Amino acid sequence: MQADVCPGKDLGRALCIITGASRGFGRTVSREISRLFKPGSALVLAARSRDDLRALQADLAAAGPGADGTGPAVQCVVADLAGKEGVESVIRASKEAASDDIDHLILVNNAASLGDVSRYATGFVDMAEVDAYLSLNVSSALCLTAGVLGAFPRRPGLRRTVVNVTSLCALRPFPSWVLYCTGKAAREMMFRVLAEEEPDLRVLNYSPGPLDTAMQAEARSSTADPSVKQSFSAMFSQGQLLSCEASCAKLLKLLLRDDFASGAHLDFYDL
Numbered sequence: 572m573q574a575d576v577c578p579g580k581d582l583g584r585a586l587c588i589i590t591g592a593s594r595g596f597g598r599t600v601s602r603e604i605s606r607l608f609k610p611g612s613a614l615v616l617a618a619r620s621r622d623d624l625r626a627l628q629a630d631l632a633a634a635g636p637g638a639d640g641t642g643p644a645v646q647c648v649v650a651d652l653a654g655k656e657g658v659e660s661v662i663r664a665s666k667e668a669a670s671d672d673i674d675h676l677i678l679v680n681n682a683a684s685l686g687d688v689s690r691y692a693t694g695f696v697d698m699a700e701v702d703a704y705l706s707l708n709v710s711s712a713l714c715l716t717a718g719v720l721g722a723f724p725r726r727p728g729l730r731r732t733v734v735n736v737t738s739l740c741a742l743r744p745f746p747s748w749v750l751y752c753t754g755k756a757a758r759e760m761m762f763r764v765l766a767e768e769e770p771d772l773r774v775l776n777y778s779p780g781p782l783d784t785a786m787q788a789e790a791r792s793s794t795a796d797p798s799v800k801q802s803f804s805a806m807f808s809q810g811q812l813l814s815c816e817a818s819c820a821k822l823l824k825l826l827l828r829d830d831f832a833s834g835a836h837l838d839f840y841d842l
């Protein structure tokens with residue numbers, strides 16, 4: 572992967588934290604990014620599914636060392652990011668995993684849920700349901716990012732990069748996707764504010780395009796709005812969904828080149 576993405580470049584001696592690493596895009600990013608680190612790096616993988624995380628950890632070990640001759644130390648954190656304890660456990664594990672001499676902190680806020688897309692906005696009368704959605708998709712991303720940045724404050728020689736995996740839905744309303752669109756819009760604004768506040772940080776809102784994952788399958792089967800449902804079904808049947816690998820390659824190229832405007836929304840199709 573390294574040679575294909577940006578020959579000769581690497582992401583340094585990194586501590587890299589990836590949420591939603593158990594499957595889909597997060598799993599692919601975990602696998603591919605691990606080849607771009609210098610020796611002494613650490614990878615913290617978070618999700619709820621213990622077995623899937625362990626399987627990924629074994630795959631990473633079996634894949635062998637990266638181009639530099641050594642792979643990162645991999646730590647799995649089984650955590651439900653919808654709650655405070657889950658967020659705190661990822662921050663704790665990150666502090667434990669990092670060696671003192673890391674020169675690059677990378678946090679990939681990837682974990683998300685689609686929410687109930689089988690109803691229109693007028694069907695959401697239960698505040699607890701909406702709060703629970705926002706807790707995972709908005710609050711946890713803010714609190715995890717704040718906690719990690721607090722644990723690894725600005726210091727000379729330390730680059731700090733925060734990725735938010737966003738979506739076209741952060742910018743455009745999709746009927747019957749009120750939770751998802753609202754969450755993605757709020758989450759993206761949060762990272763734009765962060766980019767304004769912390770000029771030393773590199774903040775990237777990366778929109779990966781329509782990916783062939785479990786989330787897409789859920790979108791195809793559960794969406795209430797007929798035209799949205801039809802357009803996702805057509806993308807699937809006409810082979811227009813992207814592989815996680817193709818989208819991940821663009822993300823990694825962006826991170827290696829490191830010339831994006833901090834806080835920008837960059838979409839797979841614009842690159």
Ligand SMILES: NC(=O)c1ccc[n+]([C@@H]2O[C@H](COP(=O)([O-])OP(=O)(O)OC[C@H]3O[C@@H](n4cnc5c(N)ncnc54)[C@H](OP(=O)(O)O)[C@@H]3O)[C@@H](O)[C@H]2O)c1
Pocket residue numbers: 590591592593594595596597617618619620621623650651652653680681682683684707736737738739778779780781782783784785786787
């Ligand atoms: N698929 C698309 O077409 C598409 C398009 C644009 C943007 N995106 C974005 O890309 C990212 C990845 O999506 P995907 O398609 O790979 O989704 P996915 O296949 O549904 O995977 C979601 C990941 O998030 C984790 N997760 C969900 N709820 C969690 C919780 N409560 N606590 C901790 N982890 C949790 C899941 O792990 P566990 O279940 O093990 O916890 C899983 O690893 C998301 O931010 C999504 O919004 C996707």
